[in-house]
Amino acid sequence: MQVRPIGQPYPATEKGNGVAEFRIRFDGVSKYYGQQCVVDKLRLDIEKGEFVSLLGPSGSGKTTLLMMLAGFETATEGQILVDGYRVNDVPSHKRDMGVVFQNYALFPHMSVGANVAFPLQMRGISKAEIAGRVKTALDMVQLGALSERKPSQLSGGQQQRVALARALVFEPRVVLMDEPLGALDKNLREQMQLDIRALHQRLGLTIVFVTHDQGEALTMSDRIAVFNKGKIEQIGTPRQVYDEPATRFVAEFIGETNLIAGTVEVVEATSVTIRMNGGNIVRVAGTDGLAAGQAVSVSLRPERLSLTQVSGTDASLPGNTISATVTDCVYQGDHLRVQLTGAGDASYIVRLDRRSAEPQRGAQVTAFFSPEDCKVIAS
C-alpha cells in the first residue's frame, strides 16, 4: 500500500487517483472516552464504489467510527486514510463527505431547495449551475415539485429523501449514513432500502451505512462489518455472515439460530462428528482446524431443519437426525414456527413452509438436516 506523505493538502475535489486501491482505510483506529474504549485498534478497508454496512448493537462503536470518518470525532490513535490521504486532522468541512443523519438534520428555516443548494453555495458554485443541480438532485429523489416547501411541511419519508439529495448533490467522495431509515415505518423503510440501493448502483457511490437492523444490512450491502464492543467480529458478504458466522456473536446477532453445545468426537477428511449435549451425534461438513475433544457450538438456522412425524432414527433420512417433542407451534403467515424439546432438555426452533401440515403439540417428531446446513463455531 502507498500512503501519501503526511501534511500534503487533502484536495476537496479530486475523486480517486489511482494511488490507493481502496477509498477508505482505517488503520488501527482507536477511540477512548477517558478510560472507556469505544473503538479498539480497528482495521477496515472500503473499496471505491462499495456499499459497506456497519452492523452491531448500540454501543458497539459503529456510529463512533462513522463520526470519526466524517470528522466530528477525533481518533485517539491510528490513522484514517481517504484515497491515500491521512485525514485525521482535516476538519469535517473539508473532507468532502456527504452525511445523512438519523433525524435527517435538515435546516428547518430553509426551504427544501435551499437545503439542497446549501453544499453547492458553500463551494462557491454559480447560481445558475446551482439551480440546475438542485433540480436534478430533487428529481432524482422524486421531489422536484416540493422545492419551495419547508422541511416541516414534508412527511418523514420525503424529509429523508431531501437529506439524501442534499448529501449527494455535491458528488462527495463518500456518502455516510447514520441509521437513516430508523424513524420510518416498515413499508416506507423497505422502499427506501431499495431506492438507496438503486442509487448506489446507478451512481457508483461509495457508501458507509450504519445500522443495527440486520435485515437492512443484508438487503443493501456489498459487505457487512459486524461490530461488537469496539471490534469487528466478522466482515464479509451478506451470504458469508449469514451462512458462515465466524463467531457465536455473529451467529446470534444476524438472523435467528439454534446454537447447540457439544464436543468434537472424530475429525475426518472433509467433516467432523460432534456429540451434542444430550447424546445426539451429528456430522458437520468442513473441519476448520478442529481437534477431537474440543468443546464447540453448532449453529443451525431454523429454516434449514425439516421435520418428519416418524420417531426414532430412520436410516432413510438424509444427514443428521434429532428426536424431539413438539412443545409449541405458531402460524406466522409466511411460515410455521415450531418449538421442539430434544434429549437433555435442548430446545430447537424450526421454521416450516406455511403449507406444511401443522404438527400437534406433544407429538414425537424427528428433525433432520444435512451436514452442509450447519456451521461449527469454536466456543
Added chain:
Amino acid sequence: MSGKSFLQKSGPLLLVAPLFLFICLFFIWPLGSVLTQSVSDNAVARLLPETAKVASSWDGQSAPAEGLQAAFVTDLRAATDEQAVGDMVRRLNSAQSGFRTLMSKTLKAVQDKPEGPIDLVALDRKWSQPQYWKAITDALSPTTDRYLLAAVDLMRNDAGEIISQPPKQTINVAIFGRTFWISATVTIFCVLLGYPYALLITVATGWKKQALLAAVLLPLWTSLLVRTAAWFILLQEQGLINSALMDLNIIADPLALIFNRTGVIIAMTHVSLPMMVLPIYSVLLTIPKNLMPAAASLGAHPLRAFVRVLLPLSFGGIAAGSLLVFMSAIGYYITPALIGGAGDQMISSFIAFHAQNSGNWGMASALGIVLLVVTIILYAVYERLATQRERSA
C-alpha cells in the same frame, strides 16, 4: 338555571377572577391614575369657582378688574381645606415663581378680614402685575397638556401656540435619548457577551453545565442593590480592578471607571446579562444538535455554518432577550444613580426626582406616560419586524 350548569359555565371565570382582579387593581388602575395625573389640573379650578365665572371678562393684559379680584377673595374665604389650598399654591407657584410668599401673605390677610373687599394691590404690589393673574386664569381649566408638553421640552406661549422650551430650563428629550442610547448599548453588549455564554452552556455537560448555569442564575437571586454596590466596590478609583491592574503594572494611573458612562454600562450589562442568556439558552436547547455537524459535512466553515444555520435559528432567543434587556434597562434607576455621574442619569431618576423631591406628580406622571408610549411604539416596531421576518424566512 340549575346549580350545576351555573358552576360549569362560571367555573373557569371564577378561577381567573383573582388574576383579573389583581391585574385591574395593581396594573390597570395605577396606570389609569398615572394617566389622569399627567393631564388633570383641578388643584386651582376646584377652589376658585367664582373666579372661574368672571375670568373670561379679563383681557389678560392690564391689571385685573375689581370684579375678578373680589371673586378671588370670595373663593379664598370659602377655601378651608388646608391641603387643597396647599395644592393650589404649589400649582400656581410652579407656573409663576413668587406665588408661595404672595399667597401666604394674601391668605393671612383674608383670614384677618373675613368680611368686605380687600385691596390686593395694596397688600402686595405683585397683584398689580398681570402675570400673576395670568397664572391663575391659565390654571382654571380642569385638564392641561402642560406636563405632557413639558415632558418633551415643549410649552404653550401666551397665544396658546406650542413652542420649544428655552434650552436652559429643561432637557427631557436629551434625557430620553440618553436613556434609550444607554439601554441600546447595554443590550448590544449583552448580546455580544450573552450569546457565546448561552452557547457554552448548551454545549457543556455535567457539572460544568450546572456551574455555568449557576453563574447566571445566582446573581439573579441577589438583589439589584447588592449587585450594584458590589460593582461600586470593584470599579472605584482604589477599587479591586484598578488596584489589580496597577499592581500588575498594566496601568500607571487608575482608570476612570466609576461616576461615568463606562461604569454604568459595565454594571448594567452585568445586571441584565441573565435576561439575555436565559432566553437564548432556551432557544438553543431546541435546535437539533446535528445541524452544525450537518452544515460542516456539507462543506460549511464553522463561521459560515454559524451565520447561515445557528444564528438564524436562534434569532428568536436573541430578539426575546434583547427585548427583555432593553425594556428593563430603560427603567434603571439605582445603578446609574450609584455608579454614574451627573451626565449618566436616566429618565427614571428624573421621574423619581419629580415625585419625591419636588412633589410634582403631574410632571412625574407625564414623563412616565411618555416613556410608556415610546416603549410601546418600539415594541410595535419590533413586533412588525419580527412577523415580517417570520413571513419572509
Added chain:
Amino acid sequence: MKNLFKTAAFGMFALASTALVAGQANARDLTIVGWGGVAQAAQSDVYFKPFSQKSGKPFLEESWDGGYGVLQAKMKAGSPNWDVVQVEAEELALGCADGLYEKLDWDKIGVKDEFLPEAVNECGAGVYYWSLAMGYDGDKLNDGPKNWVDFWDTTKFPGKRSLRKGAKYNLEFALLADGVKPAELYDVLSTDEGVDRAFKKLDELKPNIVWWEAGAQPVQYLASGEVSIAAVYNGRVTGINKAEGKNFKLVWPESMYAIDSWVILKGAENKDAALDFIAFASQAENQAKLPLKVDYGMPNKKAAATIPPEIDANLPTYPDNLKQAIPLNVDFWIDNSEALTARFNAWLAQ
C-alpha cells in the same frame, strides 16, 4: 348557589375584619425620623432613648435625606407611617402652608421663651442649627482655602471638589465665588441675570465637581482623597475628627447656616406622644447634652449658655463663627425652588 355566595361573602368580611382588628392591635410605636449619621446617633442617645425610658414606651427610629415629595406622598397615601420628622427650614414652611403638619401646642412644649425666635414656628420646634461649610483635610492642605473664590481656584488648590447636589446653596456659593458681597447675595440671585451669572460660574467648576446627596459622602471623599475640598455639614467634620482622629478643618467665613425643626405629620397615629417627645427634646437640660456629642447649635438659649467654651467654638451658633456666616434665605427658596431646581437639573444633565 345563592348560599355559596353568601358564605363566600361572609368569609371575606370575616377575613377583612380580622385583618382590621389585627391592624389595630399592632399599633405602631412612636416613629422618629432624623437625618442619620453622627447627628442621629447623638439624638438617639440624648433624646430618643431617655424619652422612651421616661414614657415607658418603645420607639422606632428611621432616617431620610429630605425631599418634600416624600412627605407629600405619605400624606396622600392616607395616614402616614412616621410621627415626628426632622425637616429643613424650606420643608417646614412649605408643609406648614400646605397643611401637612399638625399645629404645635407651644404651651405644652412650654419653653417658647427660652427658644431663639426663629426656632419657634406654629408647625415646628427647632432641632439644631447646622452649617454647610467648606471642609478640607488639614494634613493634606497646610494653608487651606479661605473663601469660595479659593474653592473655585483649582490651580491654587488642585484636586476635585464636592458639593451637595441641588440648586440650593450652590447658586449662593457660585455668586460668592464670583465676588458678590454676602449682603447682596439674594438681591442678585432674585434677578435673571444673577441666576445666569451663578450658573456661568458653576460651569467653570463643573468638570471638577463630585456631587453628594447623603451627608456621609463628602467626608468619605475627603478621607479617600477623591476630592480636596468639599462643602460639608459642620457636624460631620468634627465627627470624623473625633471618630477617626482626622485633622479635617472647617472654613466658617461665608458658610451658610439654617435651622432644622421637628414637625408632626398631620393625622399621625402617635401625635400626642410626638408632642411629648418634642417637648422633651426642647428642654434646656436635654438640649445641653447634644453638642457634647455632635457639633450643632442649640435653639434653646438656656441650653446654649451651658455649653463648655471649647465645644462652643465648634458650633455654628458661636458668635465668631456666626459673624461672617450667611443665613439661608428660606423665603427665596420657597418661591424659586421649583424653577431653579428644574434649571439646575437641566444644567447638571447636560
